Amino acid sequence: MSQESHETPTADKPRVLVLFGGRSSEHEVSCLSARGVLWAIDPDIYDVVSVGITRTGRWTLMPHGVPRTREGTLPAVPEDGETVTLVQTRVGPRLMLLPDDVDAGAADVVDADRGRTVDLGGIDICFPVLHGPYGEDGTIQGLLASVGVPYVGADVAASAIAVDKRQMKHVFAAAGLPQVAHDVVRRADWERDPEGELARIEGLLEYPVFTKPARQGSSIGISRCTDTESLRAGVEDALGYDRVVIIERGLDGVRELECGVVGNDDPVITAPGETIHTGASFYDFDAKYLEPVKLQCPADVPDDVIERCRDYAAQAYDAVGARGLARVDFFYLPDSDEVLVNEINTIPGLTPQSMFPPVWEAQGVAFRVLIDRLLAYAMEASEESARYSP
Ligand SMILES: Nc1ncnc2c1ncn2[C@@H]1O[C@H](COP(=O)(O)OP(=O)(O)O)[C@@H](O)[C@H]1O
Ligand SMILES: [Mg+2]
Structure with missing residues (x-):
């Protein structure tokens, strides 16, 4: 493949690298989330380059974004994409397409075009649309931070704490947040x-x-x-x-409420939405992604429950040190009128079934506007981090 066949970046638009797929068992969910993000990023404002991470951790160029799939099946990053890598250079972070010989691990496949690394242009900002281990846990964030690419969402430490339910519970307990035994x-x-x-x-x-x-x-x-x-x-x-x-x-008769949070120093928090269970004994994988779910935004709960959720969401976000975005999930026990914090997700699902987009819609913030804000928060956070860099 020659260099000309790759989209050349336009000088005046920030170039956004959207990362999806990944090594975790939420690979497909990440692909579904990325579909929404790729749709929402305004091409008049940003240049977008999509990179799919295979299940083995190989970064591959995905010029057409997330692959289409048949109804009822989940998308995945195919194994046949060309390998790319992100490097810091004298002129800033750039995306590089590896030469065939390096990619194939054999010297005899070098062709005239691809006997050298191909420069795919600079990267101004990364949106890691990845869930779970090797994506939401600080590992990708560490890679991006060390290469010097601003990124959407929580930093290394906050990501690592939030993804680990044991550490997250310790931090929530230290903040005095109510949780399940x-x-x-x-x-x-x-x-x-x-x-x-x-x-x-x-x-x-x-x-x-x-x-x-x-x-x-x-x-x-x-x-x-x-x-x-x-x-x-x-x-x-x-x-x-x-x-x-x-x-x-295990809590019986529990209602599940979720608040969206975005921002850095002064985060904005939505009223909670509610996920209404249909059939499944709990909100399991199939219920989340393969069956129709009912999302009620905002949740039909008393005002003081909404206020408690918002208050706890702000505390949970601050306690783990989140930035950019997060979704904070609650268990609401109507009989005892208790609100317990279940978890915080620093890269919440952005699929058509997910709660994060609709809780913002209900607040009057369209998904496209939300994504644009997240990119702006990432730049703001990166400028702030630069103040503390040697
Ligand atoms: N202690 C609990 N009591 C009742 N239901 C629970 C409890 N913990 C989890 N669940 C159910 O399982 C789902 C997934 O659990 P959660 O802790 O949110 O894990 P994940 O990080 O996979 O989303 C919840 O949304 C809820 O439906
Ligand atoms: Mg959950």
């Missing part, structure tokens, strides 16, 4: 003495309980357990995703 099982302890661990958990929490890998998302690896055997299975399943498993008291 929980405990932790570590792989090493489980392997040494599973019966002891089961007995310990059963002494602490009543059934039902939820088992969750500490660092996952999209309900992957989560089970609702009602007795010793299902708890054993739930822990084993969650240990397939992480060496730390969270066990939580």
Whole structure:
């Protein structure tokens, strides 16, 4: 492929790198989110370059954005794209297409055109539309920070805390936020003495309980357990995703509320939306992405519940040190009138089924406007970080 076939950046427009896919089990969800973001970025204001990260972690040029898929199937980054990489150069961060020989790991495939690295132009800002490990957890953020590319969303530390339910709960507890009772099982302890661990958990929490890998998302690896055997299975399943498993008291008759947050120093917080369960015993992966879901924005709850959610969302955002955007999720127990903070997501789903876009729509902020603001917050955060750089 020759250099001319790649879109050449226009000098006056900021160039946005949209990253999607990735190594986590939320690969497809990320692709769905990226579809929305690519649609929403205004081409009159920004030049967009799409890079899909394969499941093995290879960055590939995706000139046509997220691949189309048949109804009922989820998109993924194909393995046949050309490998690109982001590097800092004398003239700033640039995206490079690797030569064929390096890409194929063999010297004999060099062709005249691709025997050298192809410069695909400068990158002004990155929108990592990635969920879960290697995307939402600070790893990509660290790469972008070290190469010197401003990016949308939380920094390395805030991302790492928010993605790890154990650390997140510690930070929320330190901030005095109300949460559901929980405990932790570590792989090493489980392997040494599973019966002891089961007995310990059963002494602490009543059934039902939820088992969750500490660092996952999209309900992957989560089970609702009602007795010793299902708890054993739930822990084993969650240990397939992480060496730390969270066990939580299962809440029945709970309503799930979610607030959108955007901004840096003075974040703006939406009224909560509600996800209304249809059929599924909880909001699992299929319920989230493959079945129709009902989102009610704003949620039909008393005003003081809305205010508590907003207040807790602001505290949760500040406690983990988030920037740019986040979604803060709550459990609302109507019988006891309790609002508990469930989690914060620093790269919330932006799929057609997701709550983040509609809670902003309900607030009068269209998705395109929201995406434009997120890019502006990223530039603002990057300028601020530069003040503290040597
Ligand atoms: N303690 C709990 N009680 C009742 N339902 C829960 C509990 N924990 C999780 N759930 C259900 O499982 C879903 C996913 O759990 P969550 O902690 O939000 O993980 P994820 O990071 O995968 O979104 C929640 O949206 C909710 O429907
Ligand atoms: Mg969740």
